[in-house]
Amino acid sequence: MHYRNAEKEDIPGIAALQQKYHVSTISDEDRPDGFVTTLFSEAQFAELIEKENGLAIALDGEKIVAYAMAASWQYWSAWPLFQYMIEDLPNTEYLGQRLSTENSYQYGPICIHRDYRGTEVLPNLFEFSRRQMAPRFPILITFINKINTRSFKAHTEKLGLDVIKTFEFNNNQYYDLGYDMSKVTPKQTLF
Numbered sequence: 001m002h003y004r005n006a007e008k009e010d011i012p013g014i015a016a017l018q019q020k021y022h023v024s025t026i027s028d029e030d031r032p033d034g035f036v037t038t039l040f041s042e043a044q045f046a047e048l049i050e051k052e053n054g055l056a057i058a059l060d061g062e063k064i065v066a067y068a069m070a071a072s073w074q075y076w077s078a079w080p081l082f083q084y085m086i087e088d089l090p091n092t093e094y095l096g097q098r099l100s101t102e103n104s105y106q107y108g109p110i111c112i113h114r115d116y117r118g119t120e121v122l123p124n125l126f127e128f129s130r131r132q133m134a135p136r137f138p139i140l141i142t143f144i145n146k147i148n149t150r151s152f153k154a155h156t157e158k159l160g161l162d163v164i165k166t167f168e169f170n171n172n173q174y175y176d177l178g179y180d181m182s183k184v185t186p187k188q189t190l191f
């Protein structure tokens with residue numbers, strides 16, 4: 001396995017994974033093991049790569065088997081859910097700090113092909129992404145749909161994210177989670 005930032009040539013492989021596990025196109029068989037909510041167009045993938053260097057991928061040989069997004073709030077402001085989260089930042093305290101678009105960024109979605117779940121891919125991809133963003137921001141913020149219990153378990157119990165609060169948006173219930181970017185990811189084996 002190896003980990004690197006995606007380049008534009010990787011977009012078709014990432015889009016195929018997104019299609020397989022997006023809430024609108026996922027199979028009934030896969031749905032209980034989690035789904036991604038944010039839908040990226042090809043142009044949004046390209047902007048994430050070019051402007052934020054924020055698309056981390058895991059490869060098994062040449063095959064893309066997982067991805068994790070990370071970007072400044074400015075990038076995410078195109079989506080209504082993130083507009084809501086941005087407006088709520090000043091009402092939120094974490095690690096003794098009031099959150100802002102300067103001291104935090106948004107991580108996720110992360111998506112791992114089912115054949116690679118329950119392996120080192122989760123901590124290693126998270127750690128790779130953390131190392132990219134740590135020089136820019138001290139705090140990671142993300143959200144998880146309350147019905148995505150596998151993702152919640154993975155992020156709280158395996159990766160050590162903290163639940164900051166819960167919120168409702170568009171009739172869905174979400175956890176708002178945070179991570180201290182100075183902490184090395186538990187159980188990562190990158191190097």
Ligand SMILES: CC(C)(COP(=O)(O)OP(=O)(O)OC[C@H]1O[C@@H](n2cnc3c(N)ncnc32)[C@H](O)[C@@H]1OP(=O)(O)O)[C@@H](O)C(=O)NCCC(=O)NCCS
Nearest residue numbers: 032033034035036110111112117118122149150151153154
């Ligand atoms: C969420 C995701 C990244 C987590 O990575 P992962 O490699 O599957 O995580 P792990 O298997 O190491 O940890 C998940 C935990 O939930 C448990 N679990 C497995 N299936 C589960 C289910 N259907 N419901 C609840 N928990 C479940 C696992 O057993 C494991 O805990 P354990 O090791 O103590 O048994 C991955 O499952 C995924 O890509 N899912 C599809 C897309 C997605 O949901 N992305 C996140 C959006 S917020």
